[in-house]
Amino acid sequence: MDKYLKFLLLFIIFTSAFSNVSNAQTDTAVIATSAQCDMCKNKIENALRFEKGVKLATLDVKSKNVTVIYNSKKTDADKIRKAISMLDLRCR
Ligand SMILES: [Cu+2]
Known part of the structure; x- marks a missing residue:
């Protein structure tokens, strides 16, 4: 489980880092x-x-935080909240 979470976090970091270069509309x-x-x-x-503009959502139960990768042209953090x-x- 820990390994899976670490992989997921790395995936998110790499995905957002990459998409920030190639696509300025992606926000986390x-x-x-x-x-x-x-x-x-x-x-x-x-x-x-199923929320409009959301690309990836991962919730960490321990911290209760959900990390959301979204298209900032289609939605924003307030709408997701x-x-x-x-x-x-x-x-x-
Ligand atoms: Cu519950």
């Missing part, structure tokens, strides 16, 4: 959430997968 936002478990993580990541706040994150 780290947004704090109230996620408490893997269910919340899946819910947020899946919802963001709002989309997350609309989700029902009650854990059962």
Whole structure:
């Protein structure tokens, strides 16, 4: 699991570094959430997968932060934050 997270983080860093050179529209936002478990993580990541302009969303349950790579011409951090706040994150 740790290896997977490290790989994912590296992937995000390389992807955003590369796309910042080749495509100035790509931006990265780290947004704090109230996620408490893997269910919340899946819910947020899946919802963001269908959010307009979002390219990649990865939530770290430990820090509760979701790292979102998005097209800044199609959306912005406030819209993404709002989309997350609309989700029902009650854990059962
Ligand atoms: Cu949860």
